[in-house]
Amino acid sequence: MTIQQIYDLALEMGIDSDPRGKTGVDKFLKRIKKEYEDLSKEKKKYFDSESLTNPYGDTRIFVGDPKIEVKKVLAGIDADAAEVILADRLNQKGLGIDLVIGHHPVGIGLVGLHEVMDLQVDSFANEGVPINVMHTLMMQRQDDVKRKIHPTNHNQIVDTARLLEIPLMNLHTAWDNLGDEFMKKYIAKKTYHTVGDVLDHMMDLPEFQEAARGKNEPAIVSGTPNTRVGKVSVMFTGGTNPSKEIYIELAKAGVGTLIDMHIPEEALKELKKRHINVITAGHMASDSIGANLFLDELESRGIEVIPCSGLIRVNRKVQKK
Ligand SMILES: [Fe+2]
Numbered sequence: 001m002t003i004q005q006i007y008d009l010a011l012e013m014g015i016d017s018d019p020r021g022k023t024g025v026d027k028f029l030k031r032i033k034k035e036y037e038d039l040s041k042e043k044k045k046y047f048d049s050e051s052l053t054n055p056y057g058d059t060r061i062f063v064g065d066p067k068i069e070v071k072k073v074l075a076g077i078d079a080d081a082a083e084v085i086l087a088d089r090l091n092q093k094g095l096g097i098d099l100v101i102g103h104h105p106v107g108i109g110l111v112g113l114h115e116v117m118d119l120q121v122d123s124f125a126n127e128g129v130p131i132n133v134m135h136t137l138m139m140q141r142q143d144d145v146k147r148k149i150h151p152t153n154h155n156q157i158v159d160t161a162r163l164l165e166i167p168l169m170n171l172h173t174a175w176d177n178l179g180d181e182f183m184k185k186y187i188a189k190k191t192y193h194t195v196g197d198v199l200d201h202m203m204d205l206p207e208f209q210e211a212a213r214g215k216n217e218p219a220i221v222s223g224t225p226n227t228r229v230g231k232v233s234v235m236f237t238g239g240t241n242p243s244k245e246i247y248i249e250l251a252k253a254g255v256g257t258l259i260d261m262h263i264p265e266e267a268l269k270e271l272k273k274r275h276i277n278v279i280t281a282g283h284m285a286s287d288s289i290g291a292n293l294f295l296d297e298l299e300s301r302g303i304e305v306i307p308c309s310g311l312i313r314v315n316r317k318v319q320k321k
Pocket of ligand 1: 283287
């Protein structure tokens with residue numbers, strides 16, 4: 001596969017598992033196109049044309065000719081300058097890494113992170129939060145995230161990869177959508193009496209088992225193992241955590257137990273006040289689930305995957321055989 005084919009596959013799989021559905025993604029892209037068309041000629045010069053076809057502002061190729069044939073990838077949850085230098089060092093040892101894939105966004109992918117948060121409007125609406133309320137609250141949160149990221153040195157890693165000529169890409173929401181869809185389906189397979197029952201079911205997944213061996217297992221951070229469970233909601237995608245006001249709306253919508261990768265302290269306080277159970281699944285293990293679903297596809301197409309940077313690699317296709 002070429003770099004471009006890997007990237008296209010990630011986008012295809014990300015769209016297929018997007019909580020907005022294919023029609024929702026198309027509507028989003030139409031909106032971006034309209035925004036572009038409404039720009040002045042001067043402003044059009046600076047527009048990121050990739051966003052006309054790619055609905056994920058945090059998923060990009062940064063370095064490397066898209067036509068490069070890839071046989072081996074170094075894949076991690078965070079691909080920083082350290083991982084780019086690691087790839088270079090491993091190549092000095094003759095490993096032959098053709099591409100570094102990171103999950104958490106960097107470069108233009110990091111400054112575009114707020115754009116993907118749009119999908120949370122539909123995610124939370126699917127759980128019963130009125131869509132108009134979600135839309136207004138999410139616009140405020142997107143603005144906060146954009147301002148917070150604005151001053152960061154987002155291109156540091158991209159510059160490192162460019163100077164070392166190490167091909168680099170970022171697959172963030174494309175992978176998180178896969179993890180989100182997988183977990184929603186996995187959790188929906190059973191009915192539960194208590195929060196502990198949900199946790200027990202989660203612990204059947206190998207990523208969480210491996211995390212537990214490293215004292216980083218999923219944890220009940222609101223409620224107890226014996227607390228009655230109510231309606232279970234999984235939130236594994238959408239860029240980053242929403243604001244505490246959005247979590248409050250989720251509580252109002254009748255969610256009894258929330259499964260999140262991680263949760264901000266101020267949001268947790270609000271959920272505790274409202275007696276909503278919360279399971280934090282663990283960041284690295286949860287991100288690994290989405291990553292693995294994609295990397296399984298690369299391996300089945302003959303690409304060797306070297307995991308790094310916190311990725312708990314599990315190949316479900318090989319396990320099934
Ligand atoms: Fe993450």
